[in-house]
Amino acid sequence: xxxxxxxxxxxxxxxxxxxxxxxxxxxxxxxxxxxxxxxxxxxxxxxxxxxxxxxxxxxxxxxxxxxxxxxxxxxxxxxxxxxxxxxxxxxxxxxxxxxxxxxxxxxxxxxxxxxxxxxxxxxxxxxxxxxxxxxxxxxxxxxxxxxxxxxxxxxxxxxxxxxxxxxxxxxxxxxxxxxxxxxxxxxxxxxxxxxxxxxxxxxxxxxxxxxxxxxxxxxxxxxxxxxxxxxxxxxxxxxxxxxxxxxxxxxxxxxxxxxxxx
Amino acid sequence: xxxxxxxxxxxxxxxxxxxxxxxxxxxxxxxxxxxxxxxxxxxxxxxxxxxxxxxxxxxxxxxxxxxxxxxxxxxxxxxxxxxxxxxxxxxxxxxxxxxxxxxxxxxxxxxxxxxxxxxxxxxxxxxxxxxxxxxxxxxxxxxxxxxxxxxxxxxxxxxxxxxxxxxxxxxxxxxxxxxxxxxxxxxxxxxxxxxxxxxxxxxxxxxxxxxxxxxxxxxxxxxxxxxxxxxxxxxxxxxxxxxxxxxxxxxxxxxxxxxx
Numbered sequence: 084x085x086x087x088x089x090x091x092x093x094x095x096x097x098x099x100x101x102x103x104x105x106x107x108x109x110x111x112x113x114x115x116x117x118x119x120x121x122x123x124x125x126x127x128x129x130x131x132x133x134x135x136x137x138x139x140x141x142x143x144x145x146x147x148x149x150x151x152x153x154x155x156x157x158x159x160x161x162x163x164x165x166x167x168x169x170x171x172x173x174x175x176x177x178x179x180x181x182x183x184x185x186x187x188x189x190x191x192x193x194x195x196x197x198x199x200x201x202x203x204x205x206x207x208x209x210x211x212x213x214x215x216x217x218x219x220x221x222x223x224x225x226x227x228x229x230x231x232x233x234x235x236x237x238x239x240x241x242x243x244x245x246x247x248x249x250x251x252x253x254x255x256x257x258x259x260x261x262x263x264x265x266x267x268x269x270x271x272x273x274x275x276x277x278x279x280x281x282x283x284x285x286x287x288x289x290x291x292x293x294x295x296x297x298x299x300x301x302x303x304x305x306x307x308x309x310x311x312x313x314x315x316x317x318x319x320x321x322x323x324x325x326x327x328x329x330x331x332x333x334x335x336x337x338x339x340x341x342x343x344x345x
Numbered sequence: 346x347x348x349x350x351x352x353x354x355x356x357x358x359x360x361x362x363x364x365x366x367x368x369x370x371x372x373x374x375x376x377x378x379x380x381x382x383x384x385x386x387x388x389x390x391x392x393x394x395x396x397x398x399x400x401x402x403x404x405x406x407x408x409x410x411x412x413x414x415x416x417x418x419x420x421x422x423x424x425x426x427x428x429x430x431x432x433x434x435x436x437x438x439x440x441x442x443x444x445x446x447x448x449x450x451x452x453x454x455x456x457x458x459x460x461x462x463x464x465x466x467x468x469x470x471x472x473x474x475x476x477x478x479x480x481x482x483x484x485x486x487x488x489x490x491x492x493x494x495x496x497x498x499x500x501x502x503x504x505x506x507x508x509x510x511x512x513x514x515x516x517x518x519x520x521x522x523x524x525x526x527x528x529x530x531x532x533x534x535x536x537x538x539x540x541x542x543x544x545x546x547x548x549x550x551x552x553x554x555x556x557x558x559x560x561x562x563x564x565x566x567x568x569x570x571x572x573x574x575x576x577x578x579x580x581x582x583x584x585x586x587x588x589x590x591x592x593x594x595x596x597x598x599x600x601x602x603x604x605x
Contacts, residue, residue, distance in 0.1 A: 103371045108469075108488030110462035111533035113540070114413050117469050121485040124478045139476030146466075146473055147544070148537030150413050153370045181541060182573065189568030196409050200373075204402045207378050211399035214392055218399065219382040226373035257587045260549070261580035267550040268576035270538055271557025272569045276412060277538065279531030303562040307535060314539035315546070325540065329463055332532050337525030345528045 085137055087130050087168055094129050095161065095241055099234025101125065102157040112329060114150035119160065126164040144173045150277075151184040152191025154229060157237035159183060165244025171251055178262030185269045199229060278307035286344065348388070348432060353505030355387045357497040360424065364496030367420050368489050370410065377401035377423030384427040397426040397437040404441060413534065415459060418451035420496065421503075428504045446515040447503050453518075454495060456526050460533065462488050553579065 105118040120142050131137040151159060159180065166176045203225045210218030251258060282295040298305050317323040339345035348356075359380065367375035374380070378398040385394015401423045408416035425444035430437050465484055472481040503511050546554065553576065560572050 103369055104486065104489065106369050108462055108465050108485045109368070109413075109459060110466065110488075111413065111459045111530050111537070112463035113466060113537045114534070116537075117465060117485045117488075120469075120473065121482050124482060128478065135476035138478065139474055142473035142476065142478075142481065143470070146470060147541045148534070150534075178545065181545065182576065185569035186573040189570040192411055192568070196411055200376075200409070201406055204376075204378065204406055208399040208403055211378065211395040214395060216382070216391065216395065218395060219379050222376070222378050223372070223374060229373075230371050254584070254588060257584050257591075260587065261584040263545060263547075264550050264553050264580040264583060265573070265576045267542070267545055268553040268557035268579070269569060269573050270541060270545075271554040271559075272561040272572035272576075273538060274535070274558050275561040276569065278535035280535075304558070308558055310532060311535045311539050311542070314536050315542050318539055318543045325536070326467060328536055329533065332536060333460060333526075333529045336529035336532060337522065340525035340528055341521045343521075345524075 085134060085170065086132070087170055088132065090126060090129055090164060090168055090241070092238075094126060095238050096234060097125050098122065098160055098164065099157055099231070099237045102160055102233055102237060103230070105156045105160075106153060112325075113146065113148045115156065116146050116149050119149055119156060120145040122156075123160050123164060126160075127167065130164070130168050140173065141167055144177050145180070147177065147181065149180065149184050151188040152195060154195055154233050154236065155187040155191035157233035158240035159187060161237035161240030161242075162244045163240075165241045165248075166251075169244070169248050169251070171248075172259055175251070175259040175262055178259060178266040180266075182262055182265035182269050185273060195229060199225070274307050274311055275304040278310060280306040280310050280345075282345065283343070348428065348505050350505065352387055353501050356384060356424065356428070356504050357501040359383045359387065360420070360500035361493045361497040363420050364493035365489055367418075367496065368492045375420045377405050377419050377426070380420050380423035381427050384424045388427065388431050390427070390431055393430055393437065394427050397430060397440065398423060400437055401426050401441055401444075413459075415452055415456045415530070417445065417448040418455065419448075421451040421499065422448040424500055425503060428508075432508075446512045447499070450503075450511065450515050451496070451499055453523055453526070454499070455492070456523075456530050458488075458492060458495075460526055460529055463533065 102122040105122050106115055107118040107121070109115060109118070123145065124138075124142070127138045127141045131141070145163070162183075163176055163180060166179070203222050206225075207218040207222035210216075210221065282293075282298075284293065284295065286294045288294060288297075302308075314328060317328055318325065336345065363375045363380050363383070366372050378401070381398030381401055382391070382394045385391045385397070388394075401419075405416075405419040405422060408419060410416065422441070422444050425447045426437060426440045428440075429435060429443045430440035433440070433443075435443065465487065468484050469481060472478075472484065542554070556579075557572050557576060560566065560575065561569070564571075566572065
């Protein structure tokens, strides 16, 4: 019997502040996964106390690939903590996590990087060119407010999770399956965006036929798709360890770059 | 105007602190407008820091880390523009261009780090499975310390000690090695996605993987949000169908029991 404690405002404030480290240890393989999980550790510890196996399971289920806009990270973490607190199935939580991080990234990018950054930069720069130190000061002030907004986002995510609980209780299995569809379809959509595999434009067969052009006429982005399936095959069927796969990818990349093929 | 050792060390300190934020992307003090300003303060030329900050910030507005990419480094560009203008007397505009080799150097280093930090994941997976929360946190934070220290070292060497040799080194570094890591950087997210699929993919949702892929590939969509909404729509349909089927099943079972 797993016992769970509830999180309070203090725990959510802690989450808000600690979520600032969420990009620590960023790597191309799983991007924010490590830091994302680390910031939720105090939350897991509050929920599960000294039931280490539960904490371990919660941590492990969050180690999958994730990349979202930094301010939106906390929203997702609040949501995940509320679902952990309620004892929801981890497959459901994982599927929601995977399905939501992409759209949240799009939303966050639009708000912060495509709007707030140019606007704050323009304001700051105009003060700068007048020789006023208000330029950098205003810029820093704007982004400080944006930085602490994540505390509010975290609480919003938590409340959203809590309010969805009755629906989740009623139809858990169906929702997990639906969330799985959501997650996998978003992953499919991420493949062309995140995975790049293109031959250089000047690589040709017999001096005239562009190699990349051949693949493009078959299917757009067929190479990234093929690559993902290939890696999936090695991981799932051949059960190759991830380390070997990654080293193989790096070595192959450097070799092919040396030969001018990629 | 030469850079003194004290100034070099202070610049390294600025780079360290702003470097932490560059890694975390929380307070945005890693942006050129801030790093140039702080550099101007250290070098005793705030006016130059402001001028350089404005042009560097606007030049680097489009160069962000969206999608997990690594652009020529804004933090270094902001600081080195001021340093170069201060030491050579060039205009901030010219110094901005001359700061590019250093911004590129930092970019390459970070691409290399983003590739090799995947090594931490082995340790993290193991610590997570054992619930070793302290070790986990320490390993995660290593990325921050290594990155921040590297920013400090690069700025110290570029500003104080080895400006000329570094610029020369950047221009002779083997392009194929840099390209190799660039290619790997484009492929490694595919490994991460494949890892996710390893635990999530089954024959029932495979069709949707392909649909999502085709949508992103062939439609000019802004971001992944439209795909997520379409995915939600399909998932909702499936969910409602399942719920109807469950209700009909329950009614059929109930009917049989009444019969007896």
